[in-house]
Amino acid sequence: MSILFSPYTLGRMEIKNRFVFSACEDNLADEKGFVSGACVRKLRNMARNEIGLIISSHLFVHPWGRTRTGQLGIHDNDTLPGLQRLADTVHGASGKIVFQLGHAGSTAKESVIGRAPLGPSARDGAMNETEIRDVVRAFGNAAGRAADAGADGIQIHAAHGYLINQFLSPFFNHRNDSWGGTVENRFRLLREIVEETRRRLAPGMALLVKMNASDHTPEAGITPPLAVDYARRLAGLNIDGLEVSCGTSALSPWNMCRGDVPVAEILRGMSDSKRAAAAAALDKIRHAFGPTEAYNLDSAIRMRPVMGHTSLFAVGGWRHVAAMEAAVHKGETDLIAMCRPFLREPSLVRKIHNGKTASSCIDCNRCLIALAQGFPGRCYRKGLPESGG
Numbered sequence: 001m002s003i004l005f006s007p008y009t010l011g012r013m014e015i016k017n018r019f020v021f022s023a024c025e026d027n028l029a030d031e032k033g034f035v036s037g038a039c040v041r042k043l044r045n046m047a048r049n050e051i052g053l054i055i056s057s058h059l060f061v062h063p064w065g066r067t068r069t070g071q072l073g074i075h076d077n078d079t080l081p082g083l084q085r086l087a088d089t090v091h092g093a094s095g096k097i098v099f100q101l102g103h104a105g106s107t108a109k110e111s112v113i114g115r116a117p118l119g120p121s122a123r124d125g126a127m128n129e130t131e132i133r134d135v136v137r138a139f140g141n142a143a144g145r146a147a148d149a150g151a152d153g154i155q156i157h158a159a160h161g162y163l164i165n166q167f168l169s170p171f172f173n174h175r176n177d178s179w180g181g182t183v184e185n186r187f188r189l190l191r192e193i194v195e196e197t198r199r200r201l202a203p204g205m206a207l208l209v210k211m212n213a214s215d216h217t218p219e220a221g222i223t224p225p226l227a228v229d230y231a232r233r234l235a236g237l238n239i240d241g242l243e244v245s246c247g248t249s250a251l252s253p254w255n256m257c258r259g260d261v262p263v264a265e266i267l268r269g270m271s272d273s274k275r276a277a278a279a280a281a282l283d284k285i286r287h288a289f290g291p292t293e294a295y296n297l298d299s300a301i302r303m304r305p306v307m308g309h310t311s312l313f314a315v316g317g318w319r320h321v322a323a324m325e326a327a328v329h330k331g332e333t334d335l336i337a338m339c340r341p342f343l344r345e346p347s348l349v350r351k352i353h354n355g356k357t358a359s360s361c362i363d364c365n366r367c368l369i370a371l372a373q374g375f376p377g378r379c380y381r382k383g384l385p386e387s388g389g
């Protein structure tokens, strides 16, 4: 039997195989940010198809940390019945579910949150002490709701240029108080959130973190050596697992999701005045992010020595079963986390079990652009619909 079908214990959570559906926002929430029937159907389909661990879409913990209108929330007790339905649905198909908790920071849109967005530094709407404390508390309350909803764990979203990533990153964080200025201080928000959320979890729930090994910002943000330092600190906090990613959704989405830059679809969503300049800029970069197998694996390998017994897994670019098996065999990654391949083929795990050797995802990245343009999360390999989402 392939090692990919061997069970794995993450914290105290038993996963039936090594496959993880990495968090995937999908524009499927209703206008209040509550669970819709479409959210339930999506996760039921994933769980019925034998994916060992499902990480939910990125749930906003605070109304000011919302990415877009269709994003699911965990910011309010009224979200609980829907979230409970999600957990029950996945458990009903004998899967495991972890809720990903996040705050969009300065990437939140004013039109969505109804106020200027907040971030660590002046350029991004510098947060004051009270606002930071509010965010830590909001993560704690969200963890309590995840426990009440019956989730098997939480994943703190500290990657992709959102609020926690912004505090960790010297590119975004220019503070000189106790929340910035040194590595220790820049790590403080994540540390306090880990400590606060842990207090609110039910016994046996896993506490995971998703973090960038490389921000790919115009000037240095998190770089691999800094990421190793942060990984050591996270292991010291006894988290159960770290998922390694890269890139920021606003500044370097093509590092986060390597592959094609879908120029026609991007231009279609722009006003006439912006289109010409954008077309020239996109043309220059469109072939710069050629797909690479497991493009965050090297970063995970660098982190492994400082992680002790903490589980570690890389996401990004897993497409060939031989590469997955080799990396798990060598102990370079404990799990195989994928996003776009499962949008393309929710039944990929079953297919691999039956002998399929590679994902059919071609990294066209239309799914990512569709998300930004408001379409429901799914594979758009054949193109986006004509009208806006």
Ligand SMILES: Cc1cc2nc3c(=O)[nH]c(=O)nc-3n(C[C@H](O)[C@H](O)[C@H](O)COP(=O)(O)O)c2cc1C
Binding pocket: 022, 023, 024, 025, 026, 056, 057, 058, 100, 157, 159, 160, 210, 245, 256, 257, 258, 315, 316, 317, 318, 337, 338, 339, 340, 341, 367, 368, 371, 377
């Ligand atoms: C449509 C779409 C939505 C995503 N939403 C999230 C999200 O909610 N949270 C998150 O941490 N990453 C999100 N990601 C990033 C993926 O989890 C993953 O890190 C990235 O796609 C690389 O993995 P892959 O090559 O297997 O797709 C999203 C990616 C895509 C394409």
